[in-house]
Amino acid sequence: MTVEVAVTEAVLWVVRHGQTQWSRDGRHTGRTDVELTPEGELQAAALATFAEGLAAQRVLVSPRVRARRTAELAGLVPFEVVADLAEWDYGDLEGLTTAEIHELYPRWSIWDGPWPGGETSAEVGARADRVIELVRSGVDAKVITVCHGHFGRVLAARWVGAPVSTGRWLELDTAAWSQLGWDRGSPVVTHWNVPAARGGGDR
Secondary structure, eight states, rough: OOOOSSSOOOOEEEEOOOOOOHHHHHHHOSOOOOOOOOOHHHHHTTTHHHHTTTTTTTEEEEEHHHHHHHHHTTTTTSSSGGGGOOOOOGGGGGTTTHHHHHHHSOOOOOBBBOOOOSOHHHHHHHHHHHHHHHHSSSSSSSSEEOOHHHHHHHHHHHHHTGGGGGGGGOOOOOTTEEEEETTTTTTEEEEEEEEEETTTOOO
């Protein structure tokens, strides 16, 4: 599926939520609602300086509590909750570390599958495409999303029209921000994985 480029070149910022216990421990956290750790709250609050300088016209947030709390602490309010911004649904692999998953599927990666009981890469890519269409078809030129590690990487891949699997090369830390924009009419990744002032590189 190809995402059409809109006439108005809206800029999209992708913010990953702050640290949770599961992200710190490397556990795949999709549909499970996990609170921010104290460090995660500090990370989210550190995003306020970044947010203040943007004067965003629209803020779109995943329904998960870790994303909503990050938006609140960063001062990204008011915001709209968008179901399509939820993290990849890991299905039967929810809560497992990569090492634990490799005991079941030795050559597994989220980008290649399998995805037992969860979302395929095509299904996650379709959600990302809907978010991009929402952003590009709107009247707002500056849009911020607060979402998740794997979904944020999918969003960047689809923004430039690349396959979902391109996200494997785009590491995204907790409380880091990225910018998706344009260069001579073509969609580009302008900035990627920029840490908040405190601990943005921590999971």
